[in-house]
Amino acid sequence: MRFFLAAIAALFLxxxxxxxxxxxRDPWEGMNRGIWDFNEAADKAIVKPIAKGYVEYVPSFIxxxxxxxxxxxxxVASGLNCFLQGKPVxxxxxxxxxxxxxxxxxxxxxDVASQLDVEKxxxxxxxxxxxxxxxxxxxxxxxxxxxxxxxxxxxxxxxPGLYYSYKIDNPTVSWSMFLVYELDIRANLLKxxxxxxxxxxxxxxxxxxxxxxxxxxxxxDGNPPREKEEE
Numbered sequence: 001m002r003f004f005l006a007a008i009a010a011l012f013l014x015x016x017x018x019x020x021x022x023x024x025r026d027p028w029e030g031m032n033r034g035i036w037d038f039n040e041a042a043d044k045a046i047v048k049p050i051a052k053g054y055v056e057y058v059p060s061f062i063x064x065x066x067x068x069x070x071x072x073x074x075x076v077a078s079g080l081n082c083f084l085q086g087k088p089v090x091x092x093x094x095x096x097x098x099x100x101x102x103x104x105x106x107x108x109x110x111d112v113a114s115q116l117d118v119e120k121x122x123x124x125x126x127x128x129x130x131x132x133x134x135x136x137x138x139x140x141x142x143x144x145x146x147x148x149x150x151x152x153x154x155x156x157x158x159x160p161g162l163y164y165s166y167k168i169d170n171p172t173v174s175w176s177m178f179l180v181y182e183l184d185i186r187a188n189l190l191k192x193x194x195x196x197x198x199x200x201x202x203x204x205x206x207x208x209x210x211x212x213x214x215x216x217x218x219x220x221d222g223n224p225p226r227e228k229e230e231e
Contacts, residue, residue: 025212026139035141036204042144043186051186065109066184072101072108074122077159081123085131093119122218124159126152130219139208145182147211 026032055063079094097113097120105112114120129151130136137150148156168174196203216224 023139023208025136026208028138028140032139032141032208033204035143039141039144039146040203047186048190051183051190054183054187055190063184063187066180067188068101068105068111069108070181070184071111071120072098072105075101075120077125078121078123081125081128082121084128085123087123090119090121090123094121094123124155126155126215127219129155136212136215136219139212147207149212149215152215 023029075094075097079091079098082088082091082094097118098108100113100116100118101108101111104110126149134151136152140148140150140153142148142153142156145156168177196206
């Protein structure tokens, strides 16, 4: 109970902060920092311990199978978004991966396509909107889910981990699928977290800047145009 009261207090104080944002990409920095503090508290108290237990007690081949299963669903969405972005070759590659992994990889539990050097892409609907010229909008931290933008936050509704779980009639199964999807993502980030702890003086700023830069590179396939301040 004390954790939830502290988390709610941090969220409220952040939302009410009047300090002007220093970064024009992050005009809601006060609110975002409050949500960030809430997420950090929730992660420290609940999510991270569960993820560490998952890594420690679940055999690696099972964890790899879970990652591959959801990666196979990601390939479906990636292929669709490649088509929407006018990249037919990449789309056929992704759909080819789905066919191979679903057929020979037992519903995607084994990543046979990668062993056959079938290229994997990571395209989502937020990137598609960006490819069609929709601006990212202000930086926005989603409660419990982390960094995003005004463009990308609603686009997450089309992501496999959310979309496919909605299509399952059994609420227990659908929520379990969504929670395992998020747990798999968090567990795979445990190793990278030590780098963040060593490098970041202000974790919020470090993650925000790194996330926005990575997201921009994704939208422009690693070749983003020069920004005004760079010219």
